[in-house]
Amino acid sequence: MDEGNTFVNALVGAVVTAVTSGFIPLSPVLGGALAGYFQGGTRSDGLKVGAISGAIALVPVVAVVFLVLSLLGVVSAGSGEGVLPFAFGGIIVLFIFVALAVYTVGLSALGGWIGNYVKYDTDIDI
Incomplete structure (x- = not known):
């Protein structure tokens, strides 16, 4: 790898995180x-590139979690005429x-x- 190229190194770490997040705790x-x-x-350079890697990896993870929450109806929880207020969801x-x-960026850092x-x-x- 290119030592010192922060973006490339962070991108490699983000790809590894995104690919393995489904089956490696x-x-x-x-x-x-x-x-x-x-x-x-x-x-501190390692900490910085790890945090950047986590931020990049967060994008597809958030997209998948939002899709799952939408399908489960959590996004619209409380929007009916029930006891829960609309803002609860x-x-x-x-x-x-x-x-x-916090989990993704913190652990990546x-x-x-x-x-x-x-x-x-x-x-x-390695």
């Missing part, structure tokens, strides 16, 4: 770790998307830090 750590390993530099969806963003650590402080060579 904590996959943002794996994608961020690859991005951080390929990035090189300091620990929006609050649920907002909470889900904020939690998803952690993975970027770990990837940089593995590159410089261990004997592991």
Whole structure:
């Protein structure tokens, strides 16, 4: 990989995260770790490229989650004449998307830090 090319390294990590997120638990750590390993530099560089990788990977993940929530009817929860106010469905969806963003971007940044650590402080060579 091109050491120091932040966008390319973040894109590689985002693709790994998006592809593996369906069947590997904590996959943002794996994608961020690859991005951080390929990035090189300091620990903060690994953290930065991991966070960028998570932000890029968040786009298709949010699209799929929004589609699933729409099909399940969560987006329109509370819009009927029931006890729940109309905004209840929006609050649920907002909470889900904020939690998803914290999970994806946060774990990718952690993975970027770990990837940089593995590159410089261990004997592991990829």
